[in-house]
Amino acid sequence: MTELGDGAATLAASSRPLAGLRVAVTRSVDRAGALISALQDAGADPVLVPLIDFEMSDNALLSAALRRLAAGEYRWLVISSITTVRALKQWCESAGTTLVDVIPSSTAVATIGPTSVAVLAAEGIHALLAPVDVQSAAGLVALWPDFSPADGGSNKVLLPQSNIAEPTLVNGLAAKGWTPEVVTAYKTVNYPAHDGLRLTASLELRAGGQSQELQEILTPAQAAGEIRAGAIHAVVLASGSAARRTAETMAPLPENCLLIAIGEPTRAEAERLGMNVAATAEHPTPEGIVAALTQAHTIFHTLDSQEPS
Numbered sequence: 487m488t489e490l491g492d493g494a495a496t497l498a499a500s501s502r503p504l505a506g507l508r509v510a511v512t513r514s515v516d517r518a519g520a521l522i523s524a525l526q527d528a529g530a531d532p533v534l535v536p537l538i539d540f541e542m543s544d545n546a547l548l549s550a551a552l553r554r555l556a557a558g559e560y561r562w563l564v565i566s567s568i569t570t571v572r573a574l575k576q577w578c579e580s581a582g583t584t585l586v587d588v589i590p591s592s593t594a595v596a597t598i599g600p601t602s603v604a605v606l607a608a609e610g611i612h613a614l615l616a617p618v619d620v621q622s623a624a625g626l627v628a629l630w631p632d633f634s635p636a637d638g639g640s641n642k643v644l645l646p647q648s649n650i651a652e653p654t655l656v657n658g659l660a661a662k663g664w665t666p667e668v669v670t671a672y673k674t675v676n677y678p679a680h681d682g683l684r685l686t687a688s689l690e691l692r693a694g695g696q697s698q699e700l701q702e703i704l705t706p707a708q709a710a711g712e713i714r715a716g717a718i719h720a721v722v723l724a725s726g727s728a729a730r731r732t733a734e735t736m737a738p739l740p741e742n743c744l745l746i747a748i749g750e751p752t753r754a755e756a757e758r759l760g761m762n763v764a765a766t767a768e769h770p771t772p773e774g775i776v777a778a779l780t781q782a783h784t785i786f787h788t789l790d791s792q793e794p795s
Contacts (some may be wrong), residue, residue: 494732502529503780509720510535510709512728514677515626521722524772527781533702533718535709539679540569543649543670545645548577550689552671555644557649558590562643562664565613566623568605569685570646575609576687586610593644598626601771608691621770622751627658646671650727651706652751674727674791706735713743720744720779726755733759742783 492498507530511518514536524530551627552574555563565571578584586609589595597603599621603613614730617625633641643666645661651668659666672685679685710716713736721736721743723729729752730740737760738743744764747753753766765782767774 489707499564502527504776504783505529507531507719507779508533508712508717508784509779510713510718511724512537512722512732513724514539515703517724521724521772521775524776525779528713528776530720530779533709535704535706535721536677537706537735538725538727539677540573540648540685541673541675541679541683542573542685543579543673545580548573548669548671549581550665551644551646552577552581552588552682556588556590557595558737559640560593560644560667561640562660563589563595564594564643564645564666565595565602565606566626566647566651567598568602568689569607569648570610570671571602571685572689573686574646576685577671584610594770596626597629599620599770605691606691608689622749623654623658623688623749625696627655627662630659630662630664631775632662641665642667644669649673650656652726669719676731686698700744701756709715710736713739716740716742718743720746720764720783722746722748722775722779723756724748726752728752729756729759729761731760732756737744737761742786742788744779746779748776 504525509525509530509532511521511532512535515534518534522532523617527760548780575585578588589611596615597606597613598614600618604617606613615629616731617629620628641664643664645666647670649670655664656668699722709718721732723732723745739761744762745756747756747763747766749767749770753763756763765778769779
């Protein structure tokens with residue numbers, strides 16, 4: 487066997503900085519592909535631990551709101567997650583229409599980051615407003631214009647959301663003079679969702695991506711056992727809901743299991759639940775998550791090697 491020289495070994499390590507790490511990804515199969523691939527490219531061995539799933543909400547309430555939207559009653563439509571796009575698309579499919587037809591030209595669309603902008607564009611929807619640096623509800627509120635009666639027009643904003651959405655957008659828009667109307671577009675539930683209620687609509691642009699190969703899927707109980715045995719070295723928290731389910735089903739996590747948050751709201755929720763977050767992604771993208779995990783792994787490895795034997 488040919489041994490790598492120091493330079494080649496350093497290059498290999500830098501191109502696969504997560505080699506040897508078994509990483510639990512708290513996402514469902516259909517939403518985890520891009521992150522799985524990014525982790526594999528960095529040398530990690532990712533496994534899926536689905537914790538949450540999504541179901542359609544009360545169809546009558548959503549139907550009434552979307553018909554008001556189509557009639558031009560709202561100045562803005564805020565789509566605060568990719569899952570919301572799926573929920574609205576599923577409603578449109580059941581109603582025999584499309585997102586393009588439901589959103590009138592008089593209604594501007596806002597969303598929470600570049601990934602959502604791209605997903606909407608693939609569905610034929612142009613997002614006029616979206617944060618780039620702080621990709622969250624708070625980031626969108628910071629960009630949102632104050633309402634001026636002198637401008638004319640409606641000050642109504644439609645916010646189709648999850649049943650457990652935080653009030654950040656509602657409070658922030660109301661403080662700027664707008665009248666937000668919240669409607670539950672989908673329900674966040676423990677995995678798996680009930681048959682017949684599960685959100686199943688597929689997107690033209692699959693933000694979840696495709697993994698390089700079929701990945702292993704663990705139940706929360708199996709993942710907890712592997713974490714305690716030291717066989718899982720890191721857990722990626724993909725949402726505040728995932729943080730809550732992780733605390734319920736897998737905590738306490740040992741110090742040598744690195745907990746990575748997809749963004750600041752998820753980090754805050756994990757810390758509120760008493761979990762120690764090793765790193766938070768600067769951007770809620772596969773690349774951002776891999777960068778955060780790489781940094782945390784490097785720091786932990788460095789500190790561990792300095793411990794007295």
